[in-house]
Amino acid sequence: MLSVRKHTLLLVIGLLLILSTSALAMTYDEAPMLKEQVEAGLLPPLEERLPKTPLVVEPVDKVGKYGGTAHVAGTRPLGHGDDHMIMGGEAVLVQPTPAVDDLVPHVCRGFEISEDKTTYTFFLREGMRWSDGHPVTTENVKFWYEDVMHNEDLTPIIGHVWRADSATGPVVELNIVDDYTFQLIFASPKPFFLNQTIHNASGIILPKHYLKQFHAHYVPEEELKAMAIEEGYDEWYELYENKALRLGLSPFNPELPTIGPYILEEITSDRRQWVRNPYFWKVDTAGNQLPYIDRVDCQIVSDREVLNGMIISGALDFAGFESDIRDYPVFRRYEEDGNYRVELWRSALNEVAYAFNLTHEDPVLQEIFGDKRFRQALSIAIDRDEINELIYHGQGKPSQFTVVPSSQYFKPEYATAYVEYDPDKANALLDEMGLDKRDSEGFRLRPDGERLIFTLEYLDSETPKQPNAELVTQYWNEVGIDMRTKLVSSELQAERAPANLMDATLWHGDCATDVLFPLIAARLVPEVPRWSEVAWTEWARWFQTGGDQGWEPPAYVAELRAWWEEAVATPDSERSFELCQKILDAQAENVYLIGTIAEAPYPLIARKNLKNLATDGYWSWDNLWLSTANPEQLFFD
Amino acid sequence: MLSYVLRRTLLMIPTLLLLSVLTFVVIDLPPGDYLTSYITTLEAQGVRVTEERVAALRHRYALDKPLYQRYANWLWRIVRYGDFGQSWKWEKPVKDLLLERLPFTMVISISTLIMTYLLAIPIGIYSAVNQYSWGDYVFTTIGFLGLAVPSFLLALVLMFVFFKYFGLSIGGLFSPQFRDAPWDIARFKDLLSHLWTPIIVVGMGGTAKLIRVMRSTMLDELSKDYVQTARSKGLAEFFVITKHAARVAINPIISVVGWTLPAIVSGEAIVAIVLNLPTTGPLLLDSLLAQDMYLSGSFLFTLSALTIIGTLLSDLLLAWIDPRIRYDASE
Numbered sequence: 001m002l003s004v005r006k007h008t009l010l011l012v013i014g015l016l017l018i019l020s021t022s023a024l025a026m027t028y029d030e031a032p033m034l035k036e037q038v039e040a041g042l043l044p045p046l047e048e049r050l051p052k053t054p055l056v057v058e059p060v061d062k063v064g065k066y067g068g069t070a071h072v073a074g075t076r077p078l079g080h081g082d083d084h085m086i087m088g089g090e091a092v093l094v095q096p097t098p099a100v101d102d103l104v105p106h107v108c109r110g111f112e113i114s115e116d117k118t119t120y121t122f123f124l125r126e127g128m129r130w131s132d133g134h135p136v137t138t139e140n141v142k143f144w145y146e147d148v149m150h151n152e153d154l155t156p157i158i159g160h161v162w163r164a165d166s167a168t169g170p171v172v173e174l175n176i177v178d179d180y181t182f183q184l185i186f187a188s189p190k191p192f193f194l195n196q197t198i199h200n201a202s203g204i205i206l207p208k209h210y211l212k213q214f215h216a217h218y219v220p221e222e223e224l225k226a227m228a229i230e231e232g233y234d235e236w237y238e239l240y241e242n243k244a245l246r247l248g249l250s251p252f253n254p255e256l257p258t259i260g261p262y263i264l265e266e267i268t269s270d271r272r273q274w275v276r277n278p279y280f281w282k283v284d285t286a287g288n289q290l291p292y293i294d295r296v297d298c299q300i301v302s303d304r305e306v307l308n309g310m311i312i313s314g315a316l317d318f319a320g321f322e323s324d325i326r327d328y329p330v331f332r333r334y335e336e337d338g339n340y341r342v343e344l345w346r347s348a349l350n351e352v353a354y355a356f357n358l359t360h361e362d363p364v365l366q367e368i369f370g371d372k373r374f375r376q377a378l379s380i381a382i383d384r385d386e387i388n389e390l391i392y393h394g395q396g397k398p399s400q401f402t403v404v405p406s407s408q409y410f411k412p413e414y415a416t417a418y419v420e421y422d423p424d425k426a427n428a429l430l431d432e433m434g435l436d437k438r439d440s441e442g443f444r445l446r447p448d449g450e451r452l453i454f455t456l457e458y459l460d461s462e463t464p465k466q467p468n469a470e471l472v473t474q475y476w477n478e479v480g481i482d483m484r485t486k487l488v489s490s491e492l493q494a495e496r497a498p499a500n501l502m503d504a505t506l507w508h509g510d511c512a513t514d515v516l517f518p519l520i521a522a523r524l525v526p527e528v529p530r531w532s533e534v535a536w537t538e539w540a541r542w543f544q545t546g547g548d549q550g551w552e553p554p555a556y557v558a559e560l561r562a563w564w565e566e567a568v569a570t571p572d573s574e575r576s577f578e579l580c581q582k583i584l585d586a587q588a589e590n591v592y593l594i595g596t597i598a599e600a601p602y603p604l605i606a607r608k609n610l611k612n613l614a615t616d617g618y619w620s621w622d623n624l625w626l627s628t629a630n631p632e633q634l635f636f637d
Numbered sequence: 638m639l640s641y642v643l644r645r646t647l648l649m650i651p652t653l654l655l656l657s658v659l660t661f662v663v664i665d666l667p668p669g670d671y672l673t674s675y676i677t678t679l680e681a682q683g684v685r686v687t688e689e690r691v692a693a694l695r696h697r698y699a700l701d702k703p704l705y706q707r708y709a710n711w712l713w714r715i716v717r718y719g720d721f722g723q724s725w726k727w728e729k730p731v732k733d734l735l736l737e738r739l740p741f742t743m744v745i746s747i748s749t750l751i752m753t754y755l756l757a758i759p760i761g762i763y764s765a766v767n768q769y770s771w772g773d774y775v776f777t778t779i780g781f782l783g784l785a786v787p788s789f790l791l792a793l794v795l796m797f798v799f800f801k802y803f804g805l806s807i808g809g810l811f812s813p814q815f816r817d818a819p820w821d822i823a824r825f826k827d828l829l830s831h832l833w834t835p836i837i838v839v840g841m842g843g844t845a846k847l848i849r850v851m852r853s854t855m856l857d858e859l860s861k862d863y864v865q866t867a868r869s870k871g872l873a874e875f876f877v878i879t880k881h882a883a884r885v886a887i888n889p890i891i892s893v894v895g896w897t898l899p900a901i902v903s904g905e906a907i908v909a910i911v912l913n914l915p916t917t918g919p920l921l922l923d924s925l926l927a928q929d930m931y932l933s934g935s936f937l938f939t940l941s942a943l944t945i946i947g948t949l950l951s952d953l954l955l956a957w958i959d960p961r962i963r964y965d966a967s968e
Contacts, residue, residue, distance in 0.1 A: 071813070077727050079679070156696045159689030167688070200687060232723045232730035234710065238697050242728050252728065269727065269737050270915045271816075299809075306913040313800060315813065461681040490677035491669035491928075511685075520685065531677065621684050 051125035064635030083298035089260035090248035143208035292635035314338030348620035350509030359538035377429035401595030721935035761851020783845030895947030
């Protein structure tokens, strides 16, 4: 995890800073459209709308100016679009820094972690308000804890995030200290809990004053049921979930109060319109209440290609969520006509990573795939420089799969392990492991005399996977490996991978930043059987079911798993660090996942006069894309 | 005649029931369910879903219950409350979703239909009457081109041409400045300028096909005895063609006119996706891909119902236009 001692230190500094700024009594300013509303008596004055300690955002370039509407687009009616990207407001309690090297307070003004990593204390911002003016207090957290998490209809299974040690461990306890302080107490150490809150705790602060009218604890169930049926549902909890629907801090129900930067004004099947939240709790260094941009107008289009068409015709002020490096030349070509610029960020993924089924049903393939010389040989048979040139315009970095370079666990030798293109050595390794006989077409034979044939089944989404797979198939053919490729649908993949029916697959190497590693280590350790992992389905099942199902893993796998289990549970951060390095050492030596290109360029499109957009950063779910760079500071110059 | 209509209407009920069962089963056939597709789409963007969320959704969508129970719920809702339930993906009543998209879908389909008939029937007749003439060859060539060019390709080309040379915005039915504007002459004009592309693209294939059908049946009729008789009586050629030959030749077209009823509602999915039209076509395609059970089920059910009603209408229309059929039915 991002070092904890640093956190406590930061907290102290943070508290001092907060004290000093409040002592200085900063003067605040607001957007002209809000001033008008205050003058008309529609809104209370700014001082009453801001918390005592607003979050101060350091602008990327300069203090901006108010106004304007950002025109963006998305392809998902109820999913992420570029409106969410530029509005921000994804993480709740804490959020990673843009460099992904630390966690800093977000909605809460500070936090404290007990020495034994069992008790987490959070301090809310006094005076902070929902978008309808209702105060935000620990009452909102209590509602989540008692009425949502502990309600069997809303939460049939309480997940491991809220439990100590495992998926069946004791559930966290909530201790309300006062109106603005609450504690989450685990029965045993939970050193990476803060990291987990980034993606899993967006519902921890809920607008009870609005939601209780749909909750069976506060309204008789028959009454709710009638309401639910009226709106096309059968049960009260379906209606509740519909009313409470949001992504991060951004609601999908215009009536749902929010603490996010924008209020949803209107939502139809092809459009989402947002307007600034007059109660938003961030200010810039000059004391101007954020966000700068008045409105966000997001069109929902049918297809990514339509979105690309809108980009090059200059119809959008920002685009990024659906970007694909394959479209980069087109974006550049119409930069002047479309009056936009293209910024290249970096992807935090290893773009395409290959995995073989180490628990294959066929004993011969199992033995071949299980031999690390096989995976090493195939890794060095890949010409990563060529892939980089052909797909990434030479702007990515050839790399083995491992954590990103900004990670505290990173070592340069992890990235360079078995990436040197050397087909001769690959051939030698394959010969040495007993695959030295070839058939008349030059393909290698298995020890039982049949040709070594296997199928790579994969999905082509997010990163450019198909061109990568085509190149890699060719490289592997050249060293005598007859790999066939097959594009499958996500439903098929989701059924075949966990059922252990696949020979090999590929996916992007994700969860490689300090936000998620070692918390989610499925790419490096048998965790649970999943649709995107084929390397060790049966071993993972064995661990998952406590030995009831699946196959008993060999000693080296059991050891790997034990390192991980200890690394995520020990309060001793030095020990945890040491174990994480062992896991990464094991990957570098065994190449369980064969990586190709890391830190690939990721194109973001921005109107030429859209300012305060960082020119570099990691684009990934780990750090919530642009969100953690406080995009409320974007403005039109 | 009345009893015929009544009998046909009653027969529709078991047919519809059977169709609804079939629809539901077919939607459930592909591997996985709404949640697997939901999870994989999210993860394709790097978002991981916790088991907690999956369990909550499974409970909420009643996916933990068997198929027949979900089917019964859905049917009961239609019968009892007259609505189709909720779309999972859109978190909205299916009814609202359809109503939101139907007006534009119908505007496009009906204008396309009108254009198709207005163009195809006269051209078909002209081609048949002037077989192997210069004009016939021109129309035949255009017709074959219309049949052969995939509509999405035509859509892309037209979109590019309209954008590059006429400065129209890409996709959608309105220019950005008119999307919010209240209805007035300028907004209506803007809509008209955007309507051209989908009408041409969607109508092209249909028109070409209809021209071919009209031409060939017309040719059959023209060589028949009654046409010769009419001519020999000294009837003007114009009336020979319009009052006699064309009236019979149009039968094959009338007999399928009822099938345009579902087409009016369903919209052209592929073209609509390429042109980003807010019609029902992409909605249906998307709901099937996402395995959004109630939306796709209700949608297909509505379309089947309309097909059945359309067939009935066609039969009645045919009986009305062609006395021979009427006499057969009354015997």
